Amino acid sequence: MKIIIIGAQAAGASAAAKAKRMNPEATIRIYEKSDIVSFGACGLPYFIGNHFTDANEMISRTPEQFQKDGIEIKTLHEVIAIDTNQKKLTVKDLNTGNCFDDSYDKLLLAVGASPIIPPFENSQLKNIFTLRNLHDGLAIKQTLSNSNIKNLIVIGAGYIGLEIAESLVALQKNVKLIQLDDRILIDAFDRQITELIEENIKQHCDLHLQERVLGFEGSHNVTHVITDKSQYPADVVIIATGVKPNNDIYKNLGIKTLANGAIITNSFGQTNMADIYAAGDCVALHHRVSHSMVYIPLATGANKLGKIVGENLGGGNCEYPGTIGTSALKVFDIEAGRTGLTESEAKKAGIPYKTVIVKDKNHSNYVAGQTSVTAKLIYHADTRVILGGQIAGGRGAALRINTLATAIWMNLKIDELAMMDFLYAPPFSRPWDILNIVGSIAK
Template sequence: MKYVIIGGVAAGMSAAMEIKRTDDSAEITVLERGKDYSYGQCGLPYVVNGLIPSTEKVIARTVETFREKYGIDARVHTKVTSVDTENQQVFSFYLDSDQPFTLTYDRLLIATGSDPILPEWPGMDLDGIHTLKTLRDTNALMDDITERVEHVTIVGAGYIGLEMAESFRSIGKKVTLIQRGDQLAKIFDEDMSKLIEKEAVYHQVDIKLEEEVTGFSGKNRVEAVMTDKGTYSTDLVLVSAGVKPNTKFLQDTGIQMNREGAIRVNAYMETSIPNVYAAGDCATHYHIIKQLDDYIPLGTTSNKQGRIAGANMAGNPITFKGIVGTSIMKFFDLALGRTGITETEAERLSIPYEVEIREDTNHASYYPGVETLHTKLIYHQKTNQLLGGQMIGRQGVDKRIDVLATALYNQMTIQQLQDLDLAYAPPYNSVWDPLQKISRKT
């Protein structure tokens, strides 16, 4: 059986390894447009500020490991131009030499991930304007952070924008954060986002909300960012305006996609075309709470979908159960956690809901080192089923968000949180966990 995988990072290599476990005789060819395989993109902001010493440290397995230990034909610097789904062929070429080649497949996995959104702003070709998605991006950015760079401007306040604001501040750079919307971190509701904004201001991040970037100016290197409200001098720019699925090369294949360009897949990671599968940041993700296909590109989901795709491609039918939209990030001294849907999403989906908000402590109030936890729960107005939760604080956010994610996966009601047997000792919790205290209000 010949397997071809397009994309050699999270989903692609999770699939390749699962195929190897399931089908000993598999012939696997992986096509990767970069030079690096199987690395943790989420660790890149911490490479920039030196917490992780180099990009090599975020590589899980090297290209050589896949070739020599697992017998995978792992190719680098290859670009796929098109796929003939009728004759089951992939057309590609080597970026280093422009030499074309064609592969036939019995099973094909599209795991091409996502690309940064780069609006066609004037001046985008100036030196000093960066994105952060790959190891190459990271190394280029680090090479450009010299002593002459005193002021950095970040465009976009999502995951990468916020993490990089912290990263640049930690190495002594002045930071301006420009967001076209009216709040930071749109994955949170506005009231919770105010806590994030307060933390940013405390750490001297200059925030510009409701400003639209219109272009960049400079001679050879960027010197200023222009918006619809002003012009700001800068020494370096990081564009973090979101991502889009890398699927443009599939437009004439008949493979069904959503309006964002994400490939529609079923629970077996199958596309609308026989023998073609998709997984990760280029595919849709079934959302258990919304009960529809969503697009929330995260590393955890990519690895899960990749493993499931590989198993099904190799003849071991297992299904992807879906996501509940769980994520957490570090922002200066705070942990920002969320799962399920927000109040904003509930309104957009016309779901009747109620909200509970509570400020509590991360452990017993009499034990030293107590910190504040801000918690918001959303639940169904009629059934009391949990719909989502957001939590922000210095300590204890991670364990509670995972509890909520588990509760959402199992479609529990807000009252059933009170019945959970959660760990307690004064250094870690109160006799009633904050999630149980907030659930008693209903």
Template sequence: MKIIIIGAQAAGASAAAKAKRRDPNATIRIYEKSDIVSFGACGLPYFIGNHFGDENEMISRTPEQFAKDGIEIKTLHEVIAIDPKLKKITIRDIKSNNCFDDDYDKLLIAVGATPIIPPLENHQLENIFTLRNMYDGLAIKNALTNRQNSNIVVIGGGYIGLEITESLVALNKNVKLIQLDERVLVDAFDPELTQIIEETLKQHCDLHLQERVQGFEGDHKVTHVITNKAKYPADIVIIATGVKPNSELYKDLDLETLSNGAIVIDSYGKTNIADIYAAGDCVALYHRVSQSMTYIPLATGANKLGKVVGDNLAGGNNQFPGTLGTSALRVFDIEAGRTGLTEQQAIQAAIPYKTVIVKDKNHSNYVAGQTSVIAKLIYHAETRVLLGGQLAGGSGAALRTNSLATAIWANMKIDELAMMDFLYAPPFSRPWDILNIAGGIAK
């Protein structure tokens, strides 16, 4: 069995390791366009914010470690064509620029995602960055060492935009966060939650909502950001407007995809082309609640699907059970988590629903550090089965999302939360946890 994997990050690396464990005799070869493998991009905002200093902490395994397990990784090798009929790929050696072919029995496409860069005038100026790979992080960190670079503009109010904003404020930079939509985290949280996050952001940075960036000014290096409302000085600009599947390689194949290029797979990770599998941030995942294929580029889904696909590449019969899109972030002294469907997503899925919102405290009032917490739960209007939930507040708010994810995964009803035996100890919770209360008062 000869298995070729295109891409050596989360999904590709997980698949290779699992396939080798499943079939130690299999030939497994990975082609990776960059010179870095098994990279965890989620750590980038914290690397830039000096939470740690060694960028290699974001690398899980090196090519040498893979080689010890009998997995061959060819870095700086870009796959430029796939021929499904001949079961052959064409590769370009980036160092020599020479091209050559390789064949496969099974092929995994795990090429990940690429940053979305809006059509902004003069976006090629120096000190305008995206934040997706290690070299982005190193370049931004280097630019920040220049004390004259004090005015930073972050474009985009998603997870990365908010996390990098917090890190930049901690570095004593003047940060302006510009968001096109009427609120931050518009695709992940409902307005009741984002309002709290925005209030916290406004205490630490200059938040601009419903404002469109049109371009940049500067000779060689950016000096100003131009929007539909004003012109702002900028020494550094970070564009964090989301990602899209890196579909250039496979766009001309007859692969079934979503409109954004995300590859549609079945529960085994198979595409609609024989012996070609896909995983990671270039694929659409099955959502367990909406029961539809959706694009949710998260490290958790990439790693888990990669493991499933790796098993199947080597002869297994494993199925990926789907995703809930469970995720969280911290923004200064607020943490927030979400899982399942938001209210807006329930509307889009045409699911009859109800909601319950509870405001409470994270733990007992006689223990230092008590803060407010808000929970919003969405449940089916007829069956009362939980559809989604969000929490935001002080310490302990985000991790409660894991309890909600477990309940949704198990198809529990909202009412069952009322008597759920959550832990109680004064430093962690109150006798009636906020989720108990939500389950008890849901109408």
């Protein structure tokens, strides 16, 4: 059995390790376009913000560790063509420029995603960055070491944009955050929650909503950002406007995808092409609540589907149970988490729903550090089964979303939260946790 994996980040690395454990006799070869493998991009904002200084902490496994486990890995090798009829690949050695052929019995596409860069004018100017890989992080950190770098503009107010904005403020930079939409985190949270986060952001940096970036000015380095409302001085610009699947290698193969190029697989991670699997940020996932294929490029989904596919590549018959899009972030003084469907997603899916919103405190009044917490739940109007939830507030807010994720996973009804036996201790909670209260007042 010869297994070829294209891509050595979260999904590809997880699949390779699992496949080798399942089938020690299999030949497993990974081709990775970059010189970095098994890299966790989620740490980049914190690396730039000096939460830690050793970039290697974001790397889970080195090429040497893969080789030690009997997995052949070739970095700086790009697969430039796939012949699905002959089960052959054309590979380019980026060190030498030479091309060669390889073959496979089973193939895994784990090619990830790349930053979306809108057609901004003069985007080739220096000191304009995206934040996706280790080299991006190292370049930004090196640039920020120059004490003359003061004015930074972040374009995009999704997870990465907000996290990097917080890190830049901590570095005592003048930070401006520009968002095209009328609110932040528009694809992840409903308005009642994003308004709370926005209010806190405005206490720390300059937030601009409903403003379109048109381009940049400068002779060599960027000096200004031009929008449809004004222009702003900028020593550094970070573009964080989302990601898209790296579909160049498979877009002409006949593989079924979503409109954005994300690969559609079955529950075993198989594409519609014989012996070709897919996992990671180039793949759409089955949503357990909406029962649709969704594009949610998170490390959790990439690692889990990668492990499932690895087991199946090694001869197993394991199914991916689906996603509910559980995620969280911390930005300045606010933690926020979400899971399942937002209200807008439930509406789009045509599901009859109701909502309940509660504002309470994170723990007892007499313990220092008490803060407000707001919870919103979306539940089925007829069955009362929980469809989704969002929580925002101070310390302890985000981890409560794991409780709601478990409830959604198990198809619990909102009424069952009312008497659920949550912990009570003054530093952590109140006798009636906010989730108990949500269950009690739902109509």
